[in-house]
Structures are given as structure tokens and as C-alpha cells.
Amino acid sequence: MSKEILDPQNWVDLYADMMYRFSLVRVKDPEAADELVQATFFAALKSQHTFAGKSSEKTWLFGILKHKIMDYFRSSKKHISIDPTSNEETDRIQFDSNGHMNPKPISWNMAPEKAAENSELAQILTSCLEGLPEKFRKLFVLKEIEGMSSENICNEFDIKPTNLWVILHRARNQLKLCMESNWLNTK
Amino acid sequence: MFDGMMKTLKMTCKDVYPLISESQDHPLPLCDKTRLKMHLAICGLCEIYNKQLDMICKLAQSLGKEEAKVREDTSMKPEVKEKIKKWIAEKS
Numbered sequence: 001m002s003k004e005i006l007d008p009q010n011w012v013d014l015y016a017d018m019m020y021r022f023s024l025v026r027v028k029d030p031e032a033a034d035e036l037v038q039a040t041f042f043a044a045l046k047s048q049h050t051f052a053g054k055s056s057e058k059t060w061l062f063g064i065l066k067h068k069i070m071d072y073f074r075s076s077k078k079h080i081s082i083d084p085t086s087n088e089e090t091d092r093i094q095f096d097s098n099g100h101m102n103p104k105p106i107s108w109n110m111a112p113e114k115a116a117e118n119s120e121l122a123q124i125l126t127s128c129l130e131g132l133p134e135k136f137r138k139l140f141v142l143k144e145i146e147g148m149s150s151e152n153i154c155n156e157f158d159i160k161p162t163n164l165w166v167i168l169h170r171a172r173n174q175l176k177l178c179m180e181s182n183w184l185n186t187k
Numbered sequence: 188m189f190d191g192m193m194k195t196l197k198m199t200c201k202d203v204y205p206l207i208s209e210s211q212d213h214p215l216p217l218c219d220k221t222r223l224k225m226h227l228a229i230c231g232l233c234e235i236y237n238k239q240l241d242m243i244c245k246l247a248q249s250l251g252k253e254e255a256k257v258r259e260d261t262s263m264k265p266e267v268k269e270k271i272k273k274w275i276a277e278k279s
Contacts, residue, residue, distance in 0.1 A: 009275065012271050017262040020262065021255075024258060025258065037263065038271055042274070099199040100200060101233075105235040105236045106235070107238075115241075119256045121242070123258075126250065140247070150212055165208075165209070168211075172240055172243060173208075175243055176240065179243070180239070
């Protein structure tokens with residue numbers, strides 16, 4: 001197999017939009033996404049000599065971008081806990097006196113394995129994610145989108161395992177309700 | 188034994204509901220897993236909820252990929268791109 005080479009002059013045309021969207025799904029703020037892409041290209045240019053040609057140029061650039069995104073999350077780190085007085089952080093799903101879920105879940109009429117291929121549903125999840133309280137969004141992104149283990153999240157972001165669990169649980173419930181109303185409205 | 192079985196059967200939605208979310212984070216201990224399965228078999232609403240969380244998890248994983256088909260209408264501003272291109276041309 002021929003060795004991969006770097007071609008910085010074409011980076012922006014080939015990868016900028018892809019990297020920008022990749023960042024935006026994670027950080028939400030367009031300016032922060034701009035900065036992450038810029039910082040990645042700058043870092044890549046400086047460390048061209050470390051490129052061994054074993055992976056593709058694209059994989060190498062995305063590897064740097066992923067590091068930059070983690071740095072971004074780390075830089076905004078402060079002790080994360082649950083605020084019992086915050087209305088937007090409460091569990092949106094409750095139970096009525098008969099022990100039934102309220103509001104009742106409504107079927108999305110789709111096999112779970114098909115969901116990942118449904119671009120309309122992916123689009124709805126993306127916009128619902130943007131509506132989450134920031135700490136919910138951040139932890140959900142780290143856990144579900146980045147695929148970090150709960151243990152690593154707790155260590156890196158100074159959060160107790162029980163708090164992480166409660167936040168993820170409530171984040172999922174908010175996303176579920178948001179997606180349910182958006183998805184069913186499109187039907 | 189009988190008491191244990193009764194306890195399993197009497198699991199309410201409220202008891203099961205945290206287990207559904209928890210099962211997205213890590214494999215449940217066998218006992219909880221069994222209780223959850225038994226409840227889902229008889230409770231349509233919890234089964235819907237379980238599927239929904241599963242879909243959200245799978246969707247989120249696919250969103251994380253480099254070429255996720257989301258926000259395809261969004262691109263970086265041309266002026267930012269030009270700025271970076273210029274910078275790269277100067278430095279390389």
C-alpha cells in the first residue's frame with residue numbers, strides 16, 4: 001500500500017465543512033466550532049512531521065479535532081452537580097397515582113435498528129440536543145456521542161457517579177419527549 | 188421463593204423505569220435484568236419507552252460519526268475558510 005501524504009493546500013476545501021459539522025454537533029456554538037476547526041488546521045500544519053502516513057489524511061485530521069474538542073470540554077469544566085431548584089433540570093417524566101408514566105409514551109412506529117439510518121430522526125435529535133440545559137447536553141454528548149465510559153467522565157469532569165446517572169437519565173427523558181412531539185408532528 | 192416471585196411480578200412501572208435508563212449505561216445485574224424483561228413482556232408502555240431510549244442511543248452513536256448525515260445544510264462561513272486558506276498558504 002502506498003504511503004499517505006499530506007496536502008495542506010486542499011485541507012479547507014476537502015474537510016472544513018465536514019469538520020465544522022462534526023464540531024457543531026458536539027459544541028453547539030458556531031463560533032466555538034469555527035475556532036475548533038481553525039485550531040485543528042493550525043496544529044496539524046505545525047505537526048506535519050509527526051504524520052506517519054499510516055492512516056489517511058482525513059483520519060489524522062479528525063484525530064486532532066477530537067483532541068481539540070475534548071480540550072474545549074475540559075476548559076469549561078467546573079464541578080457538575082444537580083441543582084434541585086432549577087426547573088429545567090427536573091425529571092420531565094412523572095408517574096400518576098395509578099403508577100403509570102405521565103405523559104404516556106407514544107410509539108414512534110419504528111424498529112430501533114432502523115432509527116440510526118433515519119436522517120429525519122437524526123435531524124430532530126440534533127435540534128432537541130440543542131435545547132437541553134448545557135450541563136445535560138455536555139454529559140450526554142460525552143457519553144452517547146463520544147462514547148466515553150461513565151468512569152472516565154466522572155474522573156475527568158469531577159462529577160459523582162450518581163449525579164452523572166441522574167443527569168443522563170433526565171437528559172434522555174427530555175430528549176425523548178422533545179423527539180416524540182417533533183417526530184409525531186411530522187407524521 | 189414464592190415471596191421472591193411475587194416481588195418480581197409486582198414490579199410497577201415506577202420501579203422498572205430507572206432500570207430501563209440504567210440498562211443504557213451498563214449491563215444490569217442478572218436479577219434486575221430478569222425483572223426488567225418480565226415487566227417489559229407484560230407492559231406495553233414501558234416497552235415503548237425502552238425502545239425509545241434504545242433509538243436515542245443508537246441515533247446518538249450514528250451522530251458521532253465523521254460523516255453523519257446531519258446539518259448538511261450547514262457549512263463554515265466562506266470568510267473563515269478564506270482566512271484559514273491564506274494562513275495555510277503562508278505557513279506551508
